[in-house]
């Protein structure tokens with residue numbers, strides 16, 4: 001679909017990410033470390049999704065220029081979740097397979113430093129679309145996933161009511177605009193995910209939190225340091 005009110009492109013110019021980040025740090029003060037968390041947590045056990053199920057397709061936009069930053073923030077196009085969440089996602093993918101669809105994953109575990117970049121470049125009115133780094137994101141805990149559907153027959157992404165990371169009301173999971181076909185696909189994704197322990201985020205049809213997210217710490221290691 002044509003996207004007329006899509007994401008503001010904050011960084012279309014060619015400045016590297018670290019310069020952008022440094023600029024906002026100077027302006028607003030810079031917390032360079034994740035918040036301290038006390039309590040008991042489960043051991044981080046991040047699993048690469050395609051190793052569990054190669055039928056899960058990836059479109060890791062944050063490793064490309066096609067994202068809300070306009071520059072890659074990942075050096076590797078990979079997706080990870082904590083083991084129980086990853087297994088639940090495989091169950092969803094297997095269920096969808098019988099209907100002719102597969103999961104198309106945009107992002108899973110996200111290092112805390114990337115959440116910080118997103119927060120710093122996002123305008124005040126659009127902050128509901130990004131997580132506050134002082135609280136951390138469920139992506140940082142390896143328990144949130146951004147995804148859509150693809151058609152198993154054609155390999156093409158299924159059209160939803162809005163695009164991934166679009167900052168408009170078309171992103172709301174209960175948005176009533178759009179076509180009947182778009183609603184049907186968006187709601188199919190949500191019902192299958194919610195039947196397997198995930199919950200949709202109120203402002204984004206593509207974002208789902210796994211039920212056990214409180215059990216895992218905020219993490220800030222790059223993909224290359226994840227032990228498999």
Ligand SMILES: [Zn+2]
Pocket residue numbers: 139144145146206207208
């Ligand atoms: Zn998300």
